[in-house]
Each structure stands twice: as C-alpha cells, then as structure tokens.
Amino acid sequence: MRSLVKINDLVLKGDFEEAIYKNQALSEYHNNPFIEALPPIFDEDDVLERFMVTPRITMQDKQGTTNIRYHVLKRIKNFIQPLPIHFEVERRLSTLIRRGYLARNPLDKTFLERIRVLHQLREDEDDSHKFINERLNYIRSTADSLSIIGISGIGKTTAIERLLLMYPQVIKHDMYKELLFNRTQIVWLKIDCPYDGSLSTLCKSFFKAIDDLLGTRYLEKFGYLNRITSTMLLHMTSLASMYGIGVLVIDEIQHLLHSKNDQEEMLNFFVTLSNTVGIPTVIIGTAKAQRLFKGNFRQARRAASDGAIIWDRMDETSEEWEFFLETLWELQCLKTSSELTDDVKKAFYDECQGITSVAVCLFILAQERAMFDEDNDNEIINAKVIKKTAKIDMQIIQPMMKAIRTNNFQEMIKYEDIMINLDELMLNHKRDSELEGRIRKGFKERQHTLDYKRRDMIENLCVEISALGIFNSLNVIDIKNLVTKIIGNNSIETDFNILKTDAIQQAIALNQQKNVKKEPKIEKKESLPLLLLRTKAVEKKQHPYDLLKTKGYIKQPLKEYYFNY
Structure with a gap:
C-alpha cells in the first residue's frame, strides 16, 4: 500500500454554481466561457458591501449582566473594516484571474493541443518530467503572479479569503452557445505551505485541496512518497488545464525557509508554476519570505510578475x-x-x-x-x-x-x-486619500440601509450558528442558505435573539435530515423460498418434504423423465 504524508485538513471552500454566461465589457474577454461564467467585474460599492463585517451589539446586549456581556464581546473578533489596500488587492486579483484565462480558452485549438500533449506526457511519466519544458514550450501560457508581503496579524489572509469568497469556487458548465460543453471549472484554490517547508508536501496539498473540493482521489493517485516534485508538477499542470483553475493562492510561504530546499530550487518551483503549469499565483507571506526572492533578480521578477504589495501597518496620522x-x-x-x-x-x-x-x-x-x-x-x-x-x-x-x-x-x-525591509518600502502601498473619503462616506451610508442591515444580520447569525459546532452534517453554504431564508421571511425589526432561536431549531432539523440520509439503508432481503416453505411446514406441524412436494419443488424422476424419454 502506498503511504501518504499528513496534509493539513483546513481548506477554504466557496460556493458551487451552474454556469450563467454574461456579456463582457472588454473585447478580449468575449467567447471565453471560463471568463464569461465569472461574476461581473466588481466596482468599489460591490467590494464595500461584500467585504465589511460589523458585529451586531444592541442596546439590549449592553444592558445584560456582566457574564453575558463577556460573551457578547467575542463577536468583535469577526470585525472586518474595508481599507484602501483591500481595494487594490481586489483589482489585482480580478485581473489576475481573467487574464490568466486568455491563454487558456477551452474553445481554442492551442488549449486542446495542450491537453493532448499533457496526456501523452502522463502516459510515460517516468521520463516525461525530463523534457516537459521542451514539449510544452511552443504552447506555453505564462501566467502572472502577485506576492503580498506583510507583518503577522496585519490581515493579509483574512483579506484574501474574503475576496476569494466573492467569487464562486466551482462552476459547472453544460452548454455554451447551444454547443455541448461539459466542464468543471475551479475558479480559485487556496493552500497553505506545510510547516516542514517541503516543496513535495506543497504539491500534495494541491492534490488534497482538489480532492476535498470535488471528492476525487488525486492525492492517493499522484502524491505517494516516492514521487519527485517535477513529476507531481506534471500532474498539477494536467489538473490545472482539466479544471481551468483560475488562480492558486499559496499562503505562509515563509515556511519554505524552514526546510533544506535550495533557494534556487524554490524560485524555479514558483516560476514553473506560472510558466509550465500556467496557473496565476498569489504568494502570501511575512517579511521573512522576502529572503526567497533575493539574489536572483530575474527569477524573483518572474515569480512575482504582477508586482508585490508590501502590506505595512497603518500610520498613526493617516x-x-x-x-x-x-x-x-x-x-x-x-x-x-x-x-x-x-x-x-x-x-x-x-x-x-x-x-x-x-x-x-x-x-x-x-x-x-x-x-x-x-x-x-x-x-x-x-x-x-x-x-x-x-x-x-x-x-x-x-x-x-x-x-x-x-x-x-x-x-x-x-x-x-x-x-518590513526598508529596501522594499518604495513599493509600499500608497494611501489614497480620495478613495479613503469615498469608503468612509459609503460605509456610513450603508450602515443605515435596509440591505446592509439584512446582510449584517445574515453575516452575524451565520457566525454564531457555525460557532456552536453541533451541526456535523451542515457546511457553510447550508447554514448561509438557511439563515438567508429566515432573515428574508422576517421583518428587519425582528429581535436578533428570536431569529437566532428560529435558526438553531431549523438547523437542528436539517442536520437530522442529512444524518438520516447518510445512514446506510439496510435492504430487507427476502428469505429463500425453500426456507420460507420449511418455516410454514414447521408452523403447521407438517413434514417439510410433503409441503415441498405439494408446491412442486420435489420432482418425480420416473414420471417426468423416464416417460418423456
């Protein structure tokens, strides 16, 4: 049996959607089903509405006893405030995903040729990793990369996860312009660098993330211990093409410095991700990760081709x-x-x-x-x-x-x-005062709109229901759908605790339903006819032979065979 390494089980998951194709504002985005199935390009209002999370603390909460208010305070942990840098990251992410699909249009002949070449390479994987670059060179689809570097606790991971969740994670395609187009598109995938800093384990995390998302078994198939990194990159290339992965986010890359990896090898790995695998990448890490990109300017530039965002702390006077x-x-x-x-x-x-x-x-x-x-x-x-x-x-x-x-x-x-390295401060995020003023104004306006209040109630209610940790069969999407329905069916003035009680009751019922469906159904197997007849004979105090003979199960050889012969 192939032994597998232990991979982190925490994988960010988003929504699954059926493809709905939308008209595109830019001509280069036309006739590309992977791009047309994405949400429209977000504007500042969209980001503001979907990004911010303001915990709900009512006058009733403030009047509660000390022990109750102590628990209420924990809601503040979920507070997320939109800031100018969040809008910059969103714009970079939006272009990264869409432009990454330009060279990977599933209707393009070069894309189909790429799939064919990858299939041939996989057939002979023992030697294929030696010449994968040469075979793919003429259909290479270099993808852009972005690096986000900042001190711990500044909000890098929270921001990127919040922005990713604005997009569906998986889109199912059936028909495109009246043509059969049966494809599964993975818009984004986020993985964390393993603590051991192994590039091999990082590849395995990629396979496991897809397995957790689609219920496949790629980790078992492609990730066993004796696989070399270059061979696993070949399979990553194949899966990236097969599922049209829009962007790969790799967090905590400073962990790579913990291993014995050669710095040149690590840079080559990220360049290969962009050039050969063809996935746009977002690399996130602390200031320590800057050491990965020093010493070889050419490769460092290619490993972060769309630039770097140095995410510094907020200034006191800003x-x-x-x-x-x-x-x-x-x-x-x-x-x-x-x-x-x-x-x-x-x-x-x-x-x-x-x-x-x-x-x-x-x-x-x-x-x-x-x-x-x-x-x-x-x-x-x-x-x-x-x-x-x-x-x-x-x-x-x-x-x-x-x-x-x-x-x-x-x-x-x-x-x-x-x-934060002072040499890199020239790349630091420029604070946009005009944008800051618009955010402030928009934020204050939305705090008083019914739509914002409903979104706010849904967000906070989802957090509190999920935090109970008792609904083993419900995922984030199940809880969100349930809560959204409850909020929609009630007045905006309905007390939050009443809504919470209703949500808990409905969640319990839905969880029980899903548990029942999960339990394997034990089919009632009918007993064999001969055993049934024997049972009946015993009940009637009759010899089983006589009943079997009466029912025609015991033949009379002389009568049935001899005379026929």
Missing part, C-alpha cells in the same frame, strides 16, 4: 487609521460609552502600532478588564486601562511591539515575521 479606530470604537458593550479622546487614541496606537489583529484583540481585552476591575465601577476605557491591559494581558507580544515602537532594527531581526 485617515485610514482614524477611520478604522472610530468604527472599532463603536463596538462597545460597557455600562458607560467611553469617549475616544486624543489621549486614548495615542495610548491605543502606542500599544498596537497600527496592526489590525493586535488592535482588535486589545480593544476586546480592555473592555473585559473594565468590566471586572473593582476600581472601575462605571466601566470606563481610558489611557490607563489600555496600557494596563497591554502590559498584563498581552505580555507575550510586548518584546515584538517594543521593537516596532522604537524602530530598533537589531531587535527586529529577532522577530523576522514583524520586520
């Missing part, structure tokens, strides 16, 4: 930080609403340094401290509470925060995950 903090500050669940004074702003930034995940964590912990501090009867958050919270409750990250706060580069070297 409109971006001001907007983020004002929105976050509204999510208080204390007896007294604390004012966001200049002293509080300064103390808060000083302790989180504009890192989003640290800021959200600090805000939650500061409220918890205000709730349970005997010397703080009015539950006020001030500069003193913030500093005390950071010092005691966030003690573990204080050395890192101090290194950032003091710009002590020697100390930063100890914490490479939080260090």
